[in-house]
Amino acid sequence: MSATAPITQDVHTIPRKLPEGPINLVGLRRDAMRDVLIEHGTPEKQAKMRVGQIWQWIYVKGLRSFDEMTNLSKDYRAKLAENFVIEVPEVVTKQVSEDGTRKYLVRIAGGHEVEVVYIPEEGRGTLCISSQVGCTLTCSFCHTGTQKLVRNLTPAEIIGQVMVARDDLGEWPEPGTPNDEARLLSNIVLMGMGEPLYNFEGVRDAMKIAMDPEGISLSRRRITLSTSGVVPEIAKTAEEIGCMLAVSFHATTDDVRDKLVPINKRWNIAELLDALRAYPKVSNSERITFEYVMLDGVNDTDEDAHRLVELIKGIPAKINLIPFNEWPGAPYKRSSNNRIRAFAHIIYKAGYASPIRKPRGEDIMAACGQLKSATERARKSRKQIEAEAGISGNA
Known part of the structure; x- marks a missing residue:
């Protein structure tokens, strides 16, 4: 397969043809918005100016009605x-956790639903957004992965998640007032439902809109894309998006990673690491985040920690240790706090940051790996999940 060819699992990952009718301006990059305005009667000499005006109303002021765009003629x-x-x-439903985490169930074209999570922290707020309806990767520890892939989200549906969160947070400034530097929504992580690099163009276009300095205006360093390891698309991400990169790593041997993250059977650890070594140089990113979910008796030994340190040598990196967030029917258990701390200590001694992620929103099933849309939450039995993952009931 060509490294430049779009990477998909099956035809269902291709967005369905949009219905005929009015064109949604949300999700169109500036050049595309200019083209459709000209096609519908805007004089070519005015088009760039009109794009700038409309862009400000949509992405700075958060308006949804053309009637309110007062610097345009009636x-x-x-x-x-x-x-x-x-x-x-x-927004279909909103749940608020005891720790302040907000989870939104949002409905998109075709009646499909995806989940979006806002995590407030001191001095910042992170929005975890989805890139697909369901997921094709079937990672055995991830609840989202037990929901079958339906389709890719469009750029409008991806950046729209940011917009509805800003609606709920009341973060659109009043017309005529300056933008406030202290943002409630200061960071985006593409760590929700789906594999972002199986929807590369949709994610790229949406993030270009998020980074546009005359709109939502988030720095590329405040956007983190998490991939399970779609190797051919990693270089394209560096060149065309340039955001921070996180990798769902989770194992230190191919045998274990094949079971936890089945995409490893296509691009193994060695191939993945080769692609990651080149990423910071191309994208000018500071370091790559290795995400490592801690599974009792599966990947949490001292030997695993030492192997992990050896594997990532030469890659500017930090390792996020994630206590496993259990869900009904999950075939794994969370590593003990003592085991996680011992693992973290080995990594720290080797010179790497090894923060232990504090689970957020567990009471509303909003924590890492727990997202799954309510309409498709039919639960598999533990035995079914174990059989598909190729593991024993004692894992």
């Missing part, structure tokens, strides 16, 4: 309303 606003819409996903 006739032009009427013409826009005839041909275009400004639409974001619909």
Whole structure:
């Protein structure tokens, strides 16, 4: 397979053809917005200016109605309303955890639903967004992975998650007031439902909008894309997005990683690490985050910790240790606190940051690996999950 070819698992990952009717301006990059405005009667000489005006209203002020775009003439606003819409996903439910984490179930075209999580922290707030309906990777420790893949999200559906979160947080500034530097939503992580690099173009276009300095204006260093290891797309991510990179690593041998993260059977640990070594140089990112979920008796020994240190030598890195977030039917148990601390100490002594992630939103099933849309939450039995993962009931 060519390294430049789109990477997909099956035809269902391709977004369905959009229904005919008004065009949604959300999710269009500036050049695409310019093209559709010209196609629908905007004079070519005015198009760049009009894009700038509309962009500000949508992505700085958060407006959804053309009538409110007061620096445009009434006739032009009427013409826009005839041909275009400004639409974001619909919030179906919102849950708020005891720790302040918010989980949104949002509905997109076709009646599908995905989950979005906002995690407040001191001095910052992180939004965990989804890139696919369901997931194709079937990682055996991940609840999201037990939901079958339906389709990729469009750029509008991806950036729309950011917009609905800002709606709920009341973070769109009032017209005429300066942008506030202290943001409630300061970071984005592509760690929700789906594998972002199986929807590369949709994710790229949405993140370009998020990073646009005259709109939502998030620095590329405040956006982290998490992949399970779609090796051919990693270099493209460095070149075309340039955001921070996180890797769902989770094991130090191919035998174990094959079971935990089945994509390893296609691109093994050695191939993945080769791609990661080149990433910081190309994207100018400071370091790569290795995500490592701690599974009792599976990947949490001292030997695993020492192997991990050897494997990542030469890669600017930090290792996020993630206590396993259990879910109904999960075939694993969380490593003990003492085991996690011992593992972290070995990594720290080797010179790497090894923060232990504090589980957030567990009471509303919003923690890492727990996302799964309510309409497709039919639970498999523990025995089914174990059989698919190729593991024993004692894992």
